[in-house]
Amino acid sequence: MAQAFQKTTCPYCGVGCGVNMVLPSADKDPVPPVSGDERHPANFGRLCVKGSSLSQTLMDHDRLLTPSIQGHSTSWDEALDTISDKITQVVKDHGPDAFAFYLSGQILTEDYYVANKLAKGFIGTANVDTNSRLCMASAVVAYKRAFGSDTVPCCYEDLECCDLLIMVGSNAAWTHPVLYQRIAAAKQKRPHMKVVVIDPRQTATCDIADLHLAIKPGSDAAIFSYLLCHSDSAGVVDQAFMADSTSGFDEALKCAYAATPSASFTADFCGVPLEDLTCLTDWWADTDKTVTFYSQGINQSSSGVDKCNAIINCHLATGRVGKEGAGPFSITGQPNAMGGREVGGLANQLAAHMDFATPGAQDLVQRFWQAPNMASENGLKAVDLFQAMEAGKVKVVWIMSTNPMVSLPDTAQVRRALEKCELVIVSDCKNNTDTTAMADILLPATGWSEKNGTVTNSERCISRQRGLLPAPGEARHDWWAICEVAKRLGFHSAFSYQGAHDIFVEHAALSAFENSGKRDFDIGHFQSMTQAEYDALLPVQWPVPKGQPAGTKRMFADGQFFTADRKARFIPITPVLPQHVSNKEWPFVLNTGRVRDQWHTMTRTGNAASLARHTNQPYVEIHPRDVKALGLQDQGLARLVSPHGQAILRVKTSRATSPGQVFAPIHWTQAFANQSVISNLIPQVVDPLSGQPESKHAVIRLEAIHNPMFGSILSTQALDLSAFLYWCRIPSEHGFYYEVALSSAAEVEQAIRNLKQQTGLSEYWMEYQNPLSGQSRMACLQENQLVLLLYWHDQPQQLSLDWLVSKLAPDCQVEEQERLAILAGSLAQAEDKGEIICSCFQVGSKQIQQAVAEGASSVAELGARLKCGTNCGSCVPELKPFMPIQVEKSA
Template identity: 45%
Template sequence: MSRVHTSCAYCGVGCGITVDDAKTLAGDTEHPANGGALCVKGGSLMETLAFPNRLLYPRLHGQQVSWDTALDEMAAQFGRIIAETGPESVAFYVSGQLLTEDYYIANKLMKGFIGAANIDTNSRLCMSSAVMAHSRAFGEDVVPGCYDDLEITDLLVITGANTAWTHPVIFRRIQQARARRPEMKMVVIDPRKTMTAEQADLHLALRPGSDVWLFNGLSRYLLDHDLIDNAYIEEHVNGFSELHAQLMTPDYELANVAQKCGLSVSELQTFYRWFGENEKAVTLFCQGINQSNQGTDKGNALINTHLLTGRVGKPGASPFSMTGQPNAMGGREVGGLATQLASHMTFSDENCDRVARFWNAPNIARKPGLKAVDMFEAVRSGKIRALWVVATNPAVSLPDSVMVREALAKCEFLVVSEMTPKTDTAQFADLLLPAAGWGERGGTVTNSERCITRQRAFTNAPGEAKPDWWAMAELGKRLGFADAFNYNDTVDIFREHAALSGFENSSRQFDISALATLTDDEYEQFTPRQWPLPAGKNAASQRLFGDGCFSTPNGKANLLTVVPQEPVLKRKAERQEGSWLLNTGRLRDQWHTMTRTGHLPRLMETEPLPKVYVNQHTLQASGFSEGALIRINSLQGSVMTLLGRDDGLRDGEAFMPMHWSDDFSSCSGVNRLVAPVVDAVSGQPQFKQTEVMAEAVNVKWHGLWVGQHEPELEVSWWARRPLDAGECRRLTDETRTAEQVWFQLAQQGRWLRLPLKGGWLAVKLNQGRIIGLLLVSTTHQQVNIDLLAGLLGLPMNSTALSTTLEQALAGDSRMICSCFRVSEKQIVDAIGEQGISELSGLQSLLRCGTNCGTCVVELKKLLHKHTSSNEA
C-alpha cells in the first residue's frame, strides 16, 4: 500500500491528511495540528476531485489552444502594455489557496523583474489587519503563540470568530481541553450568539464595531486595579506613558465603556476581572476583528492588553490570530501582499537593495503596490490594463462586486488561472489557464501556528492542467528573464525561498535558512515543523517573544494609542426606520465562493439555499414571514434571498453568508451590497457592517425542480443544489403566472401535469421514464428532496410514484450532523423511540457529534427539548 502524507486545502488550521493508494483519505494521526481529526470539508476532499466542468486546456477567447500559444499571447500582451504604459499598468491578484512556492514565484516575477508591486492576494480580505497590528506592535508579522496554548490556558477569549464553524478541528481541541479541565473559562465576544458563543462561560454580545472601546476599557481596568506587569513594561515595552495618558480619562470609565459597547456593567466587570486574574490568558481573534474600517486598531487594542500584562509568547498566554486560508501565512512569508517584500521585509531602501542583490533583479519594486480594492478600481479606470487572477474569485469575494464585475469586463487583457470555467470571474477572461488542484500538485503550506507542512501530489492532473508556479515561471522566461526562472521543480523554489529568509538577516524572526540546503529526498520526506529555523539551529521554536525581545529597532514591543471610530455606513441620507445592520460571514460546510465545495451534495445539505437571517423580533417588525423571498438593497446594489430566523442575532441586525455565486444562485451574492470601505492602515474591507433595507418580492408562484439537467425555464430567481443523480432548484417568478408557465412547458411536449393541493406537479418524460419533476404551488412547500429524486429514471407507470410522492410532500428533516449525515428526525426518533437521554447515547448509536463536534450544541438542545417533553 502506498501512503501519501499531505495537508488539507481549506482553513488555516493546516490539518495533516493521509491518502492510501490515491483512494482512501484520513486525518494524519502524526500531524501536530489535528492528530487525525478532520472536519466535514477536509473529510470530503477526495470527493472534490470528481470536479464537474473541469477546465482541461487553455482557452483563448473561448477557443482551445496549446500552452505555448497561451503563454506566448500572454507574454506578448503583458510585454506590449508594459512597454507602452510601464510596469504599474499590469497586476497579479492571487490567493491564500496557492502553495508557498507558487506565491514566491509570483512575487519574484512581479516585484523583482516586472518592476512593480501590483501583486495582492485575497488574504487582504481576511488577514491584512492582523498583519499590520503585529507589525506595529512586535516589529514583524509574527503570531507568537501555538495551538497548545489554546489547551493549557486558564482563560480563552475568542473575539470576532465563530471558531466552531470556521476552524472546527481547533474548536474540537478546545472542547476536549475544557472537558479535561473544567476550571478553564471561555469568553466569546461576538454580536451574534453563534455556535461558538453557545458554549461560552460568558458571551458578550457587544455593539458591532465597538471592539476598540472594549479593549481600551480592559486596559484601563488593568491600570486601575494594578493588574499590569510593571517590570515587564519597563524592560520590554515602548509607549506606556502615551497609552496611560490616553486611557486615564472619563471616556474609559467602566460605565461609559459599557454604554459604548451595548453591554451591562456587570458583564464587563466579569470579563475584565477574569482577564486580570488569569495569568494564562489567550485571546484568539479572526475576521470579526480584522474586517473593519479600523481592524488594525482593533488588533492593537487587543494586543495592548497582553503587553501590559506581559502575556506574549508564554505557555498558555498570547494574543493569537487565526488565519482564514490554508496558506495565508505562507503567502505572508514570501511577501504576498502588495505592501510587503519577501521574507517579512518592508520597502525600505536597504531591504529593496538586499532583495535585488539576492535575486539579481534588474527592476526591483521600491514602493508598495495597490491593495485589492484599489487594484480593481485601477482596473476599472484603465490604469491597470492587464490582470492575472490566480485561484480566487474576486467577482464574488470583493466588496462592491457590481463595480468589480464592471472592472473585469473593461480589462484590456484578463487572464484567469482556475480549475473550472464556471466561476463568476472566469466568465470575463480573455485567457483561461487550467490549474492543477489539490492532490495534483506539490509544495508547502504554513498554518496559523507557523507550522510548515508538505502538500504532496498523489494523482496526476487531468488534461493539460499545470501547477501555478510553472505557468508563472514560463511567463517570466518569455518576458526575457529565463535565468531567474529556470526551476525544475518546487524543491528548487523552496531552497531559494529558505536561503532568502536568512540572507543578511540579523533581526527578523522569519528565518528558515536551515532548510536552504535540503536535498531533493529530504524535501520529499519533510515532516511538519514550525519556524523560525535559522541555519545552525536544529529545534523549532514553539513560541516567540517569550523572552521579551521583539523585532523592533530597540527590541521592545510597542503599545499603540488607538482611538475608537464608528463603522463607516454608506447611505443616501440618515438611517431609515426599519433598516438592518448586515453582517457577513462563513458557513461551516462551505468554502469561499463554493467553487471547490458547492458540487458536493452532502456539503449542501445543512444549508442548501441562500438566506439572510434576523431574530424573531426583527422578523415580526419587518412584516415578512420566515422563508419568504425578499429583496435587500444598499447604496451599492441589490440581492434576492430567502429570509431565515436566528434568535442569536441582536434586534435590527442581520447575517448573510458570503458563499453564493452566480453558479449557485441568481443575484444572491451578498457582496453586491457591501461598500468598498477599508481600514486606513491595512486596506482590509469592512465586510461586517452594511446598512440595508429589505422589501417584498411579488412572487407569482413557487417552484421546486428535481431533474437530471437544468430546467428549461426563465425565472426571476433561482437557487440550486447538486444531487447524486442530478440537481434540485428552488424557482420563483415575479412576472408570469403558474398557468403561463405550464403553457410554456406544454408547448415543449413530453410533459405530464398532475394536480396537487395548492398547485400541480409537472413530470418530464423521456421514452416513458421520468427525467424531471417540477412542483408548482402558491406557497413554498417543505419537500423531502432525496425521496423525490428517487423517482428519477423510473417509468411513469411505476407503482412507487404515488407512494413516494406522498411521502416526499410530507416534509423534510434538516441535517444536523454533516460528518455522518444524521438528520433531526433520526435524532428525535432515537430519543423518543429508544429512550436515549444523554449525549453519549446519541454519539454511540448514530455517531453524530463524534468527529468535528460542531453539532454537539444542537444535539444537546434536541435532547433537552425532547426528553423534557417526554417527561411532561
C-alpha cells in the same frame, strides 16, 4: 495489490490539518474517503466534515482542462505567448505598474514566491496582492506596529492550556471546527478554564462560552481599550516586563482612559450589560494565562488595525505574550494565507517578511535575486487595484485561484474594472465561475491532490501539500505557468526551476540571507535540502535557522522583539464605530460570515452534495420581532437593498441576531443562485492602514416579497432559469436540483412552457393537482426514466427530495408503482430524516427527535445510537437543544 497511502494537508481553513489519502487502485477509480493524519500536530487525526468529504470534491464536472483565448481553445504556447507579448507591450507603453497579479491564500508558497519574484524583481511592479488582503491584512499591520514583525506569537497548545480564552470576532465552531473541538475538549478536562465570546451574534461558538458579550457591531476596540484601563487600575500591569521589553505605555494608557473612562461608559458604548463587562474585567485581572483569539470580526473593519492593536496593548501591559497559555492570537482564514505573507504575497511586502519600509531590504532582496528591475515602493492593495483597473491604469491582471467577482466588496465596481481591463488572465481549476466569465485568457490549473508544495498554517507550521493524483487534461501548476511567461519575457535563468523543491530551497535561502537573527522569518535550515528530504518533509514551525532543525513553538519568550531597540510598541487607540451607521433610510446592519459546511465561493465544496444538506440555500437571518414588523415569512423571500446593490434571500427567523441586525452567509455565487452575491451589498470601505475591506458590515433595508409562487425542479440537464424571480441550484448526486420562486402564481404556466421549450419535452407528461392544498406537480418520463419534475406550492416549505434525486441517475428505471408516489409526493420509499444536523453521518432532526423520545438523554447517547457528533463534532452545538432542559451544558 496493496493501496498506496500518502500524507498531505487539507486545502480549507488556516488550521492546516494533516490528511491521509489512499490512492485509487486504477486511474478511473474514484478516490476513497480521506482520513485525518493522527501524527499531524494541527489535528492529531481529526477532520471536519469539509475535510472528511474531500474525496467527493474530486470531480471532472466543470473542470477547466485546456487553455482558451476569448472562449476558443488554444495551446499553452499560444496562450503564454499572448500573455508575455501583452505584458511586454503595456510595460513599454505605460510602465510596469500597468501589470498586476491578484493571487490567493489557496495557492502554495512556491506559487506565491515566483509570482512575487517576477513582478517585484523583474517586471518592476509591486502590484502583487491577494484575497488574503480580505482575511488578515489588518492583523499583519498590527503585529508589525507592535512587534516590528509580522509574527504570530502563539501556538495551538496555548489555546488548550490557557485559563481564560477570549474569542472575539470568530465563530470558530464553524470556521475552524477542528481547532474549536480541541478547545472544547480542553475545557471539558479543565473545568476552571473560562471562555468568553465577544460577537454581535449568538453563534455556535457560544456553546462553550461562560460569558457571551453581544456587542454593538464594530465596537470591539472599546472592550480592549477599557481592559487596558482596568489592568492599570486593578494593579495587574507587569511593570518589569514593560520596562525591559516595551515602550509607549503611558501615551497608550492616556488615550485609553480618554476613550473609555469608565465601565458604565464602555458598556453603554458597546451595548452590553454592565455586569457582563465587569465579569470579563474581573476574570482578566485574575487570570495570568489568557489568550485572545481573533479573526474576521476584528480584521474586516475600517478600523481593523486599531482593533488588533487594542488587543495586543492589553497583552503587552500584563506581560501576557511569549508565555505558555498567553498571547494575542490572530487566526487566519485560508490554508496558506500565512505562507503568502512569508514570501511577499501582499502589495506592501517584499519577501521573507521584509517590506519597502525596512532600511536596506530592497537592496538585499535585489542582490539575492540579482533582479534587474526592482520595485521601489508599495503596490496597489486589492480594492485600490480594482479601482485602478477601472480607471485604466492597470491594463493586464493575472488572477489565480480566487473569485473576486464574489469576494470583493461592491461587485458592480469589480465587474466594471474587469470589463475595462485590456487583458484579464484567470488561472483556475473550474471552468465556470463568476470570475472566469470575465476572463480573456483562461489557464487550466492543478488543484488540491495534484499541486505539490508547502503551506503554512496559523501557528506558523509549514506542511507539505503533496501532488498525489495526475493532473487532468492540460492542467499545469501555477508556478510553472508563471515561470514560462517569465522566460518569454527574457528572464530564463532566474526562472529555470525544475520543480517546487527548487523554489522552496531558494525561498529558504532568501529567508536566511544576511539575517543573523535580525528578522523573525528564518528557515535557513532547509536551504540545502535535497529533493528526497523535501518530499519527506514533516510539519515544522518556523523559525528554523540553519543548524536548528527543531521549530520554535512560542515567539518572544525572551522579551526581545524585532523593532530597532528590540522593544515592543504600545499603540494609542481611540475606538470608533463602523464608517456607515444605520439610519431611517437604511435601518438594518448587515453582518456577513460563513456557514458550517461550505467554503468560500463553493467552487470545491459545491461538488459534494452531502455538504449542501445542512444549509442548502442562501438565507438572511432576522430577529422574530423584525420578521413580524416587516410582514416577512419564515422560509419566505426578502429583498436586501443597500446603496450599492441588492440580493434576494430566504428568510431565516432567529433570535441569534439582535433586532435591527441581520446576518447573511457569503458563499453563494451566480453559478449557484441568481441573486445571492452578498458582496453586491458591501461598500468599498477599507482600513486606511491595511487596505482590508469592512466586509462584515453594511447598512441595508429589507423588503418583503409578497405572495410568490415557490417551486422545486429536478432535471437531467442544466436549465436556464433567468426568467425566475429566484432560483438556487442545490448540489445533488444526480442531475440538477433547483429551488425556485416566481413573482406570482400567474407566471407558472409561462414558466412551464419555457421549460418545455428548453428541454424539448412536450409529450409524456403526468400531472397532478391537490385541490385542498393547491399544490401542483408535473413529471416527464421518457422510456421509464424521469427527466424533469416540477413541484409548485404557494407556501415556502422544505421537501425531502433525496429519493426523487436518485431517480435522475442514468439508467434508473421508474417502476409503475413509483409513478403515483412521484406525483402525489408520497415518498415512503425514502426515510424523511428532517433537516440534516450532522453532515458527517447525514443524521436529520426527525431521527434525533425519535432517539430522544426513545430515551436518549445526552449528546453522548445520541452519538452511540446515531453516530451524530462523533466525527468532527461540528454539530454538537446544534444537537444540545434537542436534549431535555435539565441536561447540563457540558453534556
